Amino acid sequence: MSTLKNDLLLRALRGEKTERTPVWMMRQAGRYLPDYLKLKEKYSFFERCQTPELAAEITIQPVEQVGVDAAIIFSDILVVPQAMGMEVQMVEHKGPLLPEPIRRASDLDRISVPDVEDSLGYVFDALRLTKKMLNGRVPLIGFAGAPWTLLCYMVEGKGSKTFDGAKAFCYTQPEVAHRLLQLITDTTIAYLKGQAAAGADVVQIFDSWGGLLSPEDFEILSLRYIRQIVAALKDEALTIIFAKGAWQSLEAMAATGAHGLGIDWCIRPQVARQLVGPKVTLQGNFDPAKLVSPIPVIEREVRAMLDAFEGGPHIANLGHGILPNIPVDHARAFVETVKNYAYEPAR
Amino acid sequence: MSTLKNDLLLRALRGEKTERTPVWMMRQAGRYLPDYLKLKEKYSFFERCQTPELAAEITIQPVEQVGVDAAIIFSDILVVPQAMGMEVQMVEHKGPLLPEPIRRASDLDRISVPDVEDSLGYVFDALRLTKKMLNGRVPLIGFAGAPWTLLCYMVEGKGSKTFDGAKAFCYTQPEVAHRLLQLITDTTIAYLKGQAAAGADVVQIFDSWGGLLSPEDFEILSLRYIRQIVAALKDEALTIIFAKGAWQSLEAMAATGAHGLGIDWCIRPQVARQLVGPKVTLQGNFDPAKLVSPIPVIEREVRAMLDAFEGGPHIANLGHGILPNIPVDHARAFVETVKNYAYEPAR
Numbered sequence: 059m060s061t062l063k064n065d066l067l068l069r070a071l072r073g074e075k076t077e078r079t080p081v082w083m084m085r086q087a088g089r090y091l092p093d094y095l096k097l098k099e100k101y102s103f104f105e106r107c108q109t110p111e112l113a114a115e116i117t118i119q120p121v122e123q124v125g126v127d128a129a130i131i132f133s134d135i136l137v138v139p140q141a142m143g144m145e146v147q148m149v150e151h152k153g154p155l156l157p158e159p160i161r162r163a164s165d166l167d168r169i170s171v172p173d174v175e176d177s178l179g180y181v182f183d184a185l186r187l188t189k190k191m192l193n194g195r196v197p198l199i200g201f202a203g204a205p206w207t208l209l210c211y212m213v214e215g216k217g218s219k220t221f222d223g224a225k226a227f228c229y230t231q232p233e234v235a236h237r238l239l240q241l242i243t244d245t246t247i248a249y250l251k252g253q254a255a256a257g258a259d260v261v262q263i264f265d266s267w268g269g270l271l272s273p274e275d276f277e278i279l280s281l282r283y284i285r286q287i288v289a290a291l292k293d294e295a296l297t298i299i300f301a302k303g304a305w306q307s308l309e310a311m312a313a314t315g316a317h318g319l320g321i322d323w324c325i326r327p328q329v330a331r332q333l334v335g336p337k338v339t340l341q342g343n344f345d346p347a348k349l350v351s352p353i354p355v356i357e358r359e360v361r362a363m364l365d366a367f368e369g370g371p372h373i374a375n376l377g378h379g380i381l382p383n384i385p386v387d388h389a390r391a392f393v394e395t396v397k398n399y400a401y402e403p404a405r
Numbered sequence: 406m407s408t409l410k411n412d413l414l415l416r417a418l419r420g421e422k423t424e425r426t427p428v429w430m431m432r433q434a435g436r437y438l439p440d441y442l443k444l445k446e447k448y449s450f451f452e453r454c455q456t457p458e459l460a461a462e463i464t465i466q467p468v469e470q471v472g473v474d475a476a477i478i479f480s481d482i483l484v485v486p487q488a489m490g491m492e493v494q495m496v497e498h499k500g501p502l503l504p505e506p507i508r509r510a511s512d513l514d515r516i517s518v519p520d521v522e523d524s525l526g527y528v529f530d531a532l533r534l535t536k537k538m539l540n541g542r543v544p545l546i547g548f549a550g551a552p553w554t555l556l557c558y559m560v561e562g563k564g565s566k567t568f569d570g571a572k573a574f575c576y577t578q579p580e581v582a583h584r585l586l587q588l589i590t591d592t593t594i595a596y597l598k599g600q601a602a603a604g605a606d607v608v609q610i611f612d613s614w615g616g617l618l619s620p621e622d623f624e625i626l627s628l629r630y631i632r633q634i635v636a637a638l639k640d641e642a643l644t645i646i647f648a649k650g651a652w653q654s655l656e657a658m659a660a661t662g663a664h665g666l667g668i669d670w671c672i673r674p675q676v677a678r679q680l681v682g683p684k685v686t687l688q689g690n691f692d693p694a695k696l697v698s699p700i701p702v703i704e705r706e707v708r709a710m711l712d713a714f715e716g717g718p719h720i721a722n723l724g725h726g727i728l729p730n731i732p733v734d735h736a737r738a739f740v741e742t743v744k745n746y747a748y749e750p751a752r
Contacts, residue, residue, distance in 0.1 A: 225694035225697075270671075305652075306671060324617075324619060324620070348576055
């Protein structure tokens with residue numbers, strides 16, 4: 059592994075003191091970047107994911123154009139259900155569509171734990187190429203969806219506000235649900251190990267729908283499987299869990315041994331810190347909708363967010379993906395404000 | 406006012422000890438009830454709302470068929486924007502549509518604080534008729550949307566997962582946003598006073614989208630206006646605030662003087678109790694998606710929920726509206742389990 063010129067993110071995740079807070083943005087590769095939109099006109103979503111040259115180019119754009127302290131590989135959490143044998147379509151302005159969702163035990167016959175080199179090797183190729191092109195400028199983050207969140211899509215067949223269909227599946231056929239969650243978990247472990255081997259320094263587990271569950275159900279349907287993934291990756295990469303909205307389980311997530319925990323803007327950083335203890339690194343938590351504000355307001359609000367993390371181990375980020383309508387100079391203002399900030403304890 | 410045969414809900418809201426926990430379900434009137442679905446085939450949504458005989462019949466159905474301890478008037482939070490001058494359509498399978506949303510200061514010229522007797526008198530008529538038909542069997546609940554939640558629809562023009570458009574409006578045109586919020590607040594106060602005068606014993610303020618805001622923004626954009634409403638209703642009705650997901654502001658909501666606070670299943674009742682102190686009545690918090698479970702599972706889980714409220718001032722309810730696909734006997738199992746439960750402190 060080449061020596062990194064900027065390893066702020068890795069040191070922050072290891073709980074080391076850093077000269078300043080590292081910063082990146084969820085969904086930083088894509089959407090709001092004009093150079094990405096040009097590629098989007100020419101290539102379909104899966105062409106962009108599956109062509110290592112395109113994925114690597116998109117991944118590096120925000121490093122060069124916005125100045126973030128880490129690259130996150132351009133991909134999607136639904137490549138895993140796809141690799142397991144399900145059809146996944148990305149419908150413009152509508153979101154993902156899985157036309158043949160899982161609804162009963164017999165549907166599990168249609169999916170399997172794949173050989174990830176065969177089915178997801180294009181992601182590993184993209185990581186290797188990105189790593190080379192980054193040439194040590196910043197660390198590289200890989201990622202996967204949490205098993206619960208992937209189950210949501212695999213059962214519901216599309217996005218939803220509440221995923222009541224996925225929940226109904228779990229509440230009426232718990233044994234089938236757990237078999238499915240284990241198949242996803244096994245695939246995800248192999249997939250993330252492959253990502254680490256291909257050069258991902260850090261892997262983030264996105265549990266976008268973890269916050270739809272009660273704390274008890276989050277333990278049973280989600281954290282139990284995330285725990286397996288974090289344990290399996292222990293010696294291969296630094297790990298971050300981002301279970302959006304699942305604040306009641308932050309303490310339990312900290313106990314998994316993950317290096318970082320993402321939080322959204324609906325929880326005060328001080329409250330999150332109280333819940334997780336002094337060691338684990340918190341990541342977040344700016345409301346992405348606020349990046350539409352005038353730049354002076356962004357600067358003021360970003361500093362207020364940083365103040366609230368009180369110099370504790372922290373990676374500055376949004377509390378959810380950046381929105382497509384954000385002007386690039388607003389994204390840059392977010393990043394620059396973090397870079398120019400120095401925490402001064404109020405005394 | 407006639408003497409109530411069953412005033413459990415009112416006594417629970419006043420913080421008095423009750424012989425058992427009162428129970429009702431958000432959205433209990435409608436959706437999953439076969440007799441409601443028959444009326445739905447014959448009359449449009451607004452016909453059902455605006456015809457007092459229909460609204461009263463629908464309101465009373467769950468009292469007679471499911472055995473709840475309160476009736477909540479059949480209506481919709483969007484009757485307020487409608488009364489203020491906006492067009493509101495209810496599109497089957499799609500949800501509400503406001504074809505001419507508020508986007509800038511000049512759009513405020515199109516709306517006003519209406520004379521509620523003129524524009525919402527049909528709700529008052531429905532309440533009076535319901536009150537008469539209930540004949541003192543159970544208390545009657547009125548309701549309105551919180552100003553922030555109504556702003557979301559009035560600006561976004563339709564439902565959304567994240568209401569980024571509504572947030573962008575508030576973050577880029579804060580002065581216009583606050584003028585709009587005050588217009589909604591003034592209308593809502595007059596509307597809820599009218600509901601109380603027409604026989605509503607309790608009014609609930611639904612802030613369905615309060616949980617999309619950071620605690621700081623919730624104070625500025627939502628609670629500031631809810632506080633005005635609660636204060637204005639002080640002598641006219643018991644009040645419940647249900648700001649779904651806004652757990653970080655529970656303490657501040659308790660300080661408004663509201664009698665009850667709704668919580669959803671994502672917060673442990675014990676944690677909510679710690680946040681609000683011993684006095685205020687908590688309402689909730691069963692995951693409505695769980696009502697698909699087999700009845701013995703519902704019974705077990707409802708008892709576990711009741712245990713978690715530890716005999717404190719509590720109204721049993723769901724943590725969100727009942728879903729359309731719930732069998733009536735499952736809804737009944739929820740209600741019956743509450744009625745048959747007696748809290749026994751673990752010693």
